């Protein structure tokens with residue numbers, strides 16, 4: 059089937075033609091990366107004939123928190139962001155799984171310290187399962203370290219932060235891997251360039267804490283809830299050593315875009331049997347049921363468009 063083509067992008071109050079969704083080349087966003095954003099997914103539910111936005115409230119709240127930490131003069135409350143996302147989807151009317159980009163930018167042509175004016179853009183593009191969802195991906199521990207809370211806080215979902223993940227991803231690809239994993243400045247596992255990381259060891263689910271220089275991922279929290287419901291016990295949230303990745307039975311990435319992506323190799327060592335493991339597979343199916351509105355315990359996570 060042909061790829062769905064959005065008719066435009068919402069910018070500062072309305073959907074505009076694709077080519078007109080622009081900001082000035084001298085804006086602090088272009089010069090200094092003074093922008094914060096969210097990647098949000100909406101899923102097509104064919105039985106209901108509706109689009110469902112996954113955990114919209116949480117994404118809108120995190121976007122506003124990011125703008126606040128960046129000292130941006132942001133006129134939008136979380137409810138305004140959610141309303142604009144829904145309005146965009148109603149107007150563009152996709153009938154497929156989409157990835158939504160919501161972006162707060164310091165536009166205008168001010169200096170590095172400019173805090174406004176702030177523009178809001180919302181775009182949606184068709185996006186199915188992530189690469190490697192079925193077969194898994196091969197990851198390399200990066201020679202780059204994850205940025206830290208005292209330098210460029212990864213808790214802020216700021217565009218400038220992605221320079222760090224970009225260097226790591228490019229290095230991994232140049233070395234023949236699919237993706238990078240970053241250690242933090244203390245040498246513990248942090249995260250991938252655009253996703254958090256889980257390990258399975260002896261039947262226990264393990265993930266680094268939010269104080270180990272990671273984004274406070276909404277999917278990570280979702281996975282911990284799905285695990286608790288499935289297993290009747292909590293996942294372990296604790297620092298993870300590099301070599302634990304080498305002895306783990308299963309490893310996977312999680313994120314809005316990555317959903318649950320199995321990792322089948324770390325550096326030159328296979329993870330487990332070198333194929334996606336049963337716990338990763340089960341969590342994939344629990345996750346897809348939740349995002350598609352098929353899990354009655356979690357209808358509140360899905361906002362109908």
Ligand SMILES: Cc1ncc(COP(=O)(O)O)c(C=O)c1O
Pocket residue numbers: 097223249250251252253254272273274275276277278312313314315
């Ligand atoms: C650096 C980073 N870590 C983790 C994640 C996963 O976060 P979430 O599950 O909220 O999408 C993302 C994706 O947004 C990310 O960019």
